[in-house]
Amino acid sequence: MIDLVQNTIDGVMIGSSYGLLALGFTLIFGVMRRLNLSYGPSIMIGGYVGTVLYVQYGAGPLAVAGTMILGAAIAGIYVERLCFAPMRMGAGIASMVSSFAIWMQLEQAAILVLPRHTYPFPPLTTGAPLEWGPFLLRLDHLIMLGCALGLTAAIQFALYRTRFGLALRAIIGNPVAAHLVGINVSVAVMLAFAAASAIGGVAGFLVLSVDQQVTPMFGMWATLKGLIAMMIGGLGSIPGAILGGLLLGVVEAHCQWYFGPQIRDLAAYIVLFVFLLVHPGGLLGRAPGSDIAAPRTP
Amino acid sequence: MLDVTDLVTAYGKIEALKGVSLQVEGGKITCLLGPNGAGKTTLMMTIAGVLQPRRGSIRLKGAELAGLSPARIVSQGVALVPENRLVFPHMSVYENLLAGAYQRHDKAGVNADIERMYARFPQLHERSEQMAGTLSGGEQQMLAVARALMSQPRLLLMDEPSLGLAPLIVAEIFNIIAELNRDGTTIFLVEQNAHMALQVAHQFFLMEQGRITFKGTPGQLAEDEVIQRAYLGTRRAAG
Known part of the structure; x- marks a missing residue:
């Protein structure tokens, strides 16, 4: 029983970082009705800027957080100007494909500039976990939940x-x-992109400071987790994004405990699969087609 | 007030406007009639800046509008009530009106204008907290008109305000158009309903296949000829 509760607590904490990732995704998808696959890689670029600051200049966690968020926002604007602004309305697939190309570009750029596979990342706190009855609460996890x-x-x-x-x-x-x-509209969309990527930057910083390392694969990880959490929560719903993230985190934590770490990532896809089959609108989203009859756009 | 000269707008290689020239006089109602596909909506979207013209000029009291962004054109005092109304479906009636005043920063003035819109359109007042997507077609049309008026336009463009509405509602919309004009708003109206349009218009243009083919006052051409050309176009009417 104690394990069950402890796993749920851990799941909620980790899930809040998924929720934050999904929040940025949702903002872009809600405004543009377009999928930005370069979302995670933009955050990864922010993380690389942060690690350079940490490794080269010994910057503290707050300075690293600030530069990482700024770096992610600037990378987000770069993606928006390149993949989304030039595409006409309705060319959703075209911008998704080009955001995939920019994903590869950003990932390769990171590998070229910093060729080692992993770089250290500063921890947010090194204090001992709080004890709450028989349960342990990590301080950085609590900050994660609070931020979300x-x-x-x-x-x-x-x-x-x-x-x-x-x-x-x-x-x-x-x-x-x-x-x-x-x-x-063009300026508003660009600002929304920057804000979304900055939120992703917050999420990324919190995750990396728990992991205490950054790799080029972090971009793909962030895109996948954010995307899955957003789809479980319901496309375009802000509270849904957080709920989806929390649910994903809890399911993953339990699966890891009972079935081992290999099953953990599989579990995320199974949850997504079940939702798409049974309740495609997600937790709080509208199922496709049940929208209010909106006037056609010319 | 509005001078359009030799305007060409194209979708790829297809020219929807093939050199349109027309004038809208200040303080009057000018109407543009023509069959489907003549380019009427393209002209409205080009004046509002949503579509960029390939050639030609659009002057509002001498100031060039062609090439400006839609936001700049709104700030010059031109507002378009678009075809199919295009209200913001998931925003309340009140928020739709607020959005209409997006470029204004005089909060007191905006609130006063919202009250004025409520007085003029009592249905909107009753439904001020309701999502605009749940309104009837006629109510959405009134909301679209009120939203456009919130920017305090000198020139109001209206694209087929009677589209898909019941005859009683259409009559009401045209009453509103005449009323707005009496209060001093210059109106440039695109219509398929030639009969109603000719009753309120001071002058009108006929547009066929991307060109202006007639300009005059409502009495100048027999109504059935106008209707024939407005619905069918000259070419098919002759053949």
């Missing part, structure tokens, strides 16, 4: 209570009409 909940609330606030949020929701609703009311 705080950022979700911040994004909800930004979307529903600010002018920029109004613009983004207008673009989600109807991009042509958003142009017509005078929203600078």
Whole structure:
């Protein structure tokens, strides 16, 4: 019983990082209705900038976090300008394929600049885990959960209570009409991309500081985990992204405990498979086709 | 007020506008009639900046609009009520109106204007918290008009406001158009409903296959000829 609860706690903690990754994904997918496969690699670039700062200049975790988030945001803008801005509306597949090409480009660039496979990454805290009855709570895990909940609330606030949020929701609703009311759609989309990648940067920093190392494979890992968590949670739903991440984390933690680490990654795909079969809309998303009848865009 | 000269807009190699020239006089209702595929919506989208013209000029009181972004054109005082209304379906009526005032920063003025829209369109007031996607077609049309008015336009462009609406609602929409014009808004209207359009218009243009083929006042051409050309085009009417 204690194991069950401890595993669930660990799962929730790790799951909150998946949720953060899914949050950035959801923001891009919700606004653009397009899949950015380069999302994870943008975060990985931020991580590499961070590790250089750490290894070369001995920067502390906060400075590394700041540069990593900034680096991820800039890499995100680079991807947006290259793969998304030039593609016309409705060319979703084209931008997905080009974001795949940029994924490879970013990954190879990282390998060329820093050819060793792994680089060290600073830990966030080195303190002993908190004891809570028979259970152990890691401090960096708690920070992860706090960041996930705080950022979700911040994004909800930004979307529903600010002018920029109004613009983004207008673009989600109807991009042509958003142009017509005078929203600078191109700038708004670019900023949304930067914000999404910055959120990914927060998630990436928290994960890397727990792992205490970064590899070029981190990009693929982040894209996959974020994508799976987003699809389980429901495409385009902000609370769904966090819930999906938490569920994924809990399932993975239990599977690792009962079936071993090889089964852990398999479990993620099985959960996704079951959801796609039984409840394709995800936890909080709308199933495809059940949308309010929106007027056709020209 | 609006001077369009030799405007060419193309989709790839196909020119939808083949050198359109027309003028909209300030304070009046100008109507553009023509069959499907004549290029009317393309013209509206080009004036609003959503489509970029290949050649020609669009001048608003002498200032060039061609080449500007849609956002800049809104700030110049041009607002388009698009074909099919295009309200933001998952935003409330109130938020749709707020979005219409996106470029304005005078909060008090925006709130006062929203109250004015509620007074003019009481259905919108009743449904202010309702998602726009759940409104009826007529209510969505009124919302689209109110949203465009929120930017305080000098020139209001309307693309087929009667499309898909019941006759009673169409009559109401045209009443609103006449009323807005009496209050001083210049209106440039695209319509398929030639009968209703000719009742409110001060002047009208006929457009066929990307060109302006007639310009005049409503009394100048027999209504059945206008209707024939507006629905069928000259070529098929002659053959």
